Amino acid sequence: MTVDTLRLTAEEAMGLVERGEVSGAELHRAYLDAIAEGDGELHSYLRTVDEPDGDGVPIAFKDLISTRGVETTAGSKILSGYVPVFDATVATRCKDARLTLIGKTNMDEFAMGSSTENSGFGPTRNPWDFTRVPGGSSGGSAAAVAAGLAPWALGSDTGGSVKQPASLCGIVGLRPTYGTVSRYGIIAFASSLDQIGPMTKTVRDNALLYRIVAGRDPCDTTTVELPEQVEIPEREDLNGVRVGVPRELNEAEGIEPGVKDAVDRTIELCRELGAEVGETTLPRSVEYGLACYYLVAPAEASSNLARYDGARYGLRENGANVREMYEKTRDAGFGDEPKRRIMLGAYALSAGYYDAYYGQAQRVRTVIAQEHAASFEQFDVLVCPTSPTVAFKLGEKAENPLAMYLSDVLTIPSNMAGLPGLSIPCGLSEGLPVGFQLIGPQFSENLLFRTGHALEKAIGFDFVPERLR
Amino acid sequence: MSWEPVIGLEIHIHLKTRTKMFCRCEVAYSEPENTKTCPVCLAYPGSLPVPNAKAVEWTIMLGLALECRIAERAIFHRKNYFYPDNPKAYQISQYDEPLCVDGRLVVPGESDTEIGIVRAHLEEDAAKNVHLGTAEGRISGASATLVDFNRAGTPLVEIVTQPDLRSAEQARRFLQLLRQTVVELGISDAEMEKGSLRFDVNVSVRPEGSDELRTRTELKNLNSFAFAARAIEREVERQIGIYESGGEVEQETLHFDPGTESAPPLRSKEEAQDYRYFPEPDLVPIEPPAELVERARAELPELPGSRIRRLAADLDHAAAADLVTSGRDLLYERVPGERRAVANVLMNQFAASGVDPGAVDAEELGKLIEARSRIPRDRFHEALAKSGDPGFTADAYLGDGLVADTSELEPIVDRILEANPGQVESYRGGKEGLLGFFVGQVMRETQGKADPKVVNDLLREKLGG
Numbered sequence: 012m013t014v015d016t017l018r019l020t021a022e023e024a025m026g027l028v029e030r031g032e033v034s035g036a037e038l039h040r041a042y043l044d045a046i047a048e049g050d051g052e053l054h055s056y057l058r059t060v061d062e063p064d065g066d067g068v069p070i071a072f073k074d075l076i077s078t079r080g081v082e083t084t085a086g087s088k089i090l091s092g093y094v095p096v097f098d099a100t101v102a103t104r105c106k107d108a109r110l111t112l113i114g115k116t117n118m119d120e121f122a123m124g125s126s127t128e129n130s131g132f133g134p135t136r137n138p139w140d141f142t143r144v145p146g147g148s149s150g151g152s153a154a155a156v157a158a159g160l161a162p163w164a165l166g167s168d169t170g171g172s173v174k175q176p177a178s179l180c181g182i183v184g185l186r187p188t189y190g191t192v193s194r195y196g197i198i199a200f201a202s203s204l205d206q207i208g209p210m211t212k213t214v215r216d217n218a219l220l221y222r223i224v225a226g227r228d229p230c231d232t233t234t235v236e237l238p239e240q241v242e243i244p245e246r247e248d249l250n251g252v253r254v255g256v257p258r259e260l261n262e263a264e265g266i267e268p269g270v271k272d273a274v275d276r277t278i279e280l281c282r283e284l285g286a287e288v289g290e291t292t293l294p295r296s297v298e299y300g301l302a303c304y305y306l307v308a309p310a311e312a313s314s315n316l317a318r319y320d321g322a323r324y325g326l327r328e329n330g331a332n333v334r335e336m337y338e339k340t341r342d343a344g345f346g347d348e349p350k351r352r353i354m355l356g357a358y359a360l361s362a363g364y365y366d367a368y369y370g371q372a373q374r375v376r377t378v379i380a381q382e383h384a385a386s387f388e389q390f391d392v393l394v395c396p397t398s399p400t401v402a403f404k405l406g407e408k409a410e411n412p413l414a415m416y417l418s419d420v421l422t423i424p425s426n427m428a429g430l431p432g433l434s435i436p437c438g439l440s441e442g443l444p445v446g447f448q449l450i451g452p453q454f455s456e457n458l459l460f461r462t463g464h465a466l467e468k469a470i471g472f473d474f475v476p477e478r479l480r
Numbered sequence: 481m482s483w484e485p486v487i488g489l490e491i492h493i494h495l496k497t498r499t500k501m502f503c504r505c506e507v508a509y510s511e512p513e514n515t516k517t518c519p520v521c522l523a524y525p526g527s528l529p530v531p532n533a534k535a536v537e538w539t540i541m542l543g544l545a546l547e548c549r550i551a552e553r554a555i556f557h558r559k560n561y562f563y564p565d566n567p568k569a570y571q572i573s574q575y576d577e578p579l580c581v582d583g584r585l586v587v588p589g590e591s592d593t594e595i596g597i598v599r600a601h602l603e604e605d606a607a608k609n610v611h612l613g614t615a616e617g618r619i620s621g622a623s624a625t626l627v628d629f630n631r632a633g634t635p636l637v638e639i640v641t642q643p644d645l646r647s648a649e650q651a652r653r654f655l656q657l658l659r660q661t662v663v664e665l666g667i668s669d670a671e672m673e674k675g676s677l678r679f680d681v682n683v684s685v686r687p688e689g690s691d692e693l694r695t696r697t698e699l700k701n702l703n704s705f706a707f708a709a710r711a712i713e714r715e716v717e718r719q720i721g722i723y724e725s726g727g728e729v730e731q732e733t734l735h736f737d738p739g740t741e742s743a744p745p746l747r748s749k750e751e752a753q754d755y756r757y758f759p760e761p762d763l764v765p766i767e768p769p770a771e772l773v774e775r776a777r778a779e780l781p782e783l784p785g786s787r788i789r790r791l792a793a794d795l796d797h798a799a800a801a802d803l804v805t806s807g808r809d810l811l812y813e814r815v816p817g818e819r820r821a822v823a824n825v826l827m828n829q830f831a832a833s834g835v836d837p838g839a840v841d842a843e844e845l846g847k848l849i850e851a852r853s854r855i856p857r858d859r860f861h862e863a864l865a866k867s868g869d870p871g872f873t874a875d876a877y878l879g880d881g882l883v884a885d886t887s888e889l890e891p892i893v894d895r896i897l898e899a900n901p902g903q904v905e906s907y908r909g910g911k912e913g914l915l916g917f918f919v920g921q922v923m924r925e926t927q928g929k930a931d932p933k934v935v936n937d938l939l940r941e942k943l944g945g
């Protein structure tokens with residue numbers, strides 16, 4: 012049988028394999044063919060895996076997930092040619108679930124960016140409009156899933172890197188509760204924020220993949236056992252769900268009218284599905300979230316990226332002495348954005364500035380968590396746009412880092428609090444997908460899936476980009 | 481004016497856990513280079529640290545032995561710096577929330593000396609750099625540097641003292657006592673030759689009676705306690721000399737050459753390095769359960785300090801400390817006999833024999849020591865060397881075992897005198913010192929078995945006649 016990779020959900024693909032209608036190898040081949048045909052200009056993949064390792068449903072990994080024997084670069088030239096000798100825990104879990112790696116997807120270098128334009132290997136385009144960005148940093152994974160070049164994919168989210176590209180590409184993306192998915196083998200950007208998240212066509216697919224990757228890992232001491240099993244959502248109503256609408260996240264400067272309309276319609280839909288909807292407020296989270304993030308994340312990154320020195324792996328530029336080797340290697344290997352953030356971060360951690368910057372940011376983080384917790388005393392989920400805008404043009408913000416940083420203004424506050432967030436497509440604005448963000452308390456993924464699934468059914472969004480139908 | 485030295489120590493001790501601090505690689509000292517490594521201790525992208533629970537437990541034990549307060553919540557920090565022996569470009573260490581704080585170690589003496597312990601914290605050791613192309617193995621002028629990561633990630637406890645030490649001798653006593661304490665706790669070999677014990681010394685001086693703290697210098701790479709004591713004395717004198725000639729001591733580090741004690745130290749300015757410490761986000765805080773701390777406290781053995789105090793009742797403190805810090809005090813307590821004599825033999829002739837104190841039959845050794853004035857010196861040493869052998873008895877070396885029978889010894893004495901007519905004549909001519917020569921000859925002939933008293937008597941009789 013022919014496989015319609017554009018429409019096939021991962022759940023359907025699993026059914027085909029289980030029932031013996033299609034073999035894993037045939038599925039793998041079908042996706043390789045689709046990639047060969049459709050990924051040229053799109054450039055969602057950095058490399059593909061020709062021979063499936065197993066006989067199940069294929070999956071794509073963002074290129075910062077270590078895969079034994081398969082080059083892993085984190086989108087950076089400094090890791091060109093680096094082939095891990097071990098699998099990330101999420102890769103092992105996928106293998107154990109019989110998923111086969113189809114390829115490694117493009118990303119902003121070291122996950123620093125919101126458009127995938129910061130990749131050391133060229134940008135990825137948006138399958139809905141090739142003149143636009145897919146978002147980032149997991150833009151490759153989002154574009155691959157949206158374009159039918161992978162049944163599903165894993166991305167990583169530090170400040171919004173799963174939710175925002177999912178929103179811009181019209182797919183479903185989960186940033187899980189911090190500590191529920193292992194970071195072992197994930198090339199680190201900002202350790203206290205990085206989380207691996209599923210990127211899928213449907214909410215049910217998302218729950219299925221989250222079930223595979225989540226859970227405590229003895230190799231990552233920041234992980235915990237899930238307090239409850241992951242449930243694959245069935246219900247299509249929102250009876251009894253209390254939905255909070257944080258004013259600041261829905262009225263933030265820069266939210267496009269088309270985005271606001273689509274989100275407002277979805278909030279109305281929540282009410283129609285039986286939810287109780289009310290307004291809430293997160294003033295300090297929104298006012299300070301972004302600034303706080305741009306102290307914490309670069310500070311941790313400046314330390315995490317210090318190991319790329321040319322001594323043991325990846326790129327090396329020789330020098331007259333070891334210091335010169337470090338400097339030349341790092342100068343040639345890192346792009347502008349990592350360099351910018353390393354400098355910001357090193358400054359924020361330096362003696363005499365630590366308390367005012369990094370220390371203060373961590374204290375504000377506690378305030379942000381408390382403010383969210385207060386909202387969750389009245390509400391079960393909070394909702395707002397995922398991104399203030401639909402997909403923007405390639406190059407539009409590339410020269411203006413501050414404008415780019417604002418892409419994550421709505422995803423960052425809950426990330427700083429370690430909370431889970433789910434982005435689902437809720438409609439189109441000017442022919443481009445709009446993402447609806449659901450934020451819950453820690454470990455509330457089941458409720459996010461339930462809410463997302465009910466809305467998805469009611470919205471009836473067609474995840475296949477119009478130009479590919 | 482008279483001057484008072486102000487000395488503080490920073491000691492690093494390798495814990496002898498089976499595996500490294502943050503990964504499961506074996507801790508090894510003499511394996512081929514880079515064979516005990518993994519993605520974690522090589523800092524491969526994405527690898528994460530997992531703390532060694534044993535190392536945490538042992539650091540708590542040491543903290544308790546040093547009368548420290550054990551933190552209810554301790555955290556690891558990252559200490560950031562670039563160097564080839566530091567693969568992550570940060571060392572996981574502890575900063576302002578260490579495991580153990582505010583302790584003390586009392587060095588027993590005529591009056592006890594209390595040395596404050598600022599902190600004892602847990603961290604990981606660096607890899608080992610091997611600099612090629614220079615005789616001294618120093619980095620300057622090296623043609624290449626190779627890195628052996630076997631040592632990278634070995635658990636290391638850093639102990640920082642208050643500047644409470646007032647002499648080189650006190651520093652030496654303190655280090656010996658601390659070393660013995662960790663050895664007895666079973667948490668480290670603490671062998672300087674192996675590198676499992678290292679320390680740096682901070683030295684300054686001040687006018688006697690003042691409580692100011694003047695500029696200090698740091699002495700590094702001291703490779704033995706005795707050498708450290710000499711180096712401290714020299715540095716104290718140097719600083720006094722500077723102040724007395726109207727100068728100012730500069731803050732600097734003196735790097736000694738571990739190879740040669742005689743080489744003058746290399747001097748370097750202390751750079752104000754900014755390590756950009758911040759809490760290690762890959763690790764959760766350590767919160768030692770109260771039960772664990774209390775259990776460890778209850779299980780602490782009697783510590784060397786208190787044994788020195790006990791032994792000093794019969795001996796002086798120096799002798800008691802020597803016995804305890806050499807690990808011979810348990811044997812000392814079991815060997816019967818006059819206390820000072822037993823201590824002397826154990827610390828001198830017995831120590832030189834290299835016999836394991838644990839293997840010795842204390843009763844037999846006591847007998848041997850008691851009879852030592854009646855046994856020829858060589859024979860006594862031989863007996864000590866055998867004192868750890870199974871079935872060793874003192875009797876074999878006492879008078880009973882010696883040939884005292886004149887009828888057996890007389891022919892030998894006659895033969896010796898006949899063979900050395902010249903010496904006989906000299907003796908009779910007044911050179912009575914030659915008696916020893918004749919005794920020696922007889923002892924050699926009898927392989928040391930002749931009773932020296934009988935031989936002496938026989939010789940005097942015959943030579944006098």
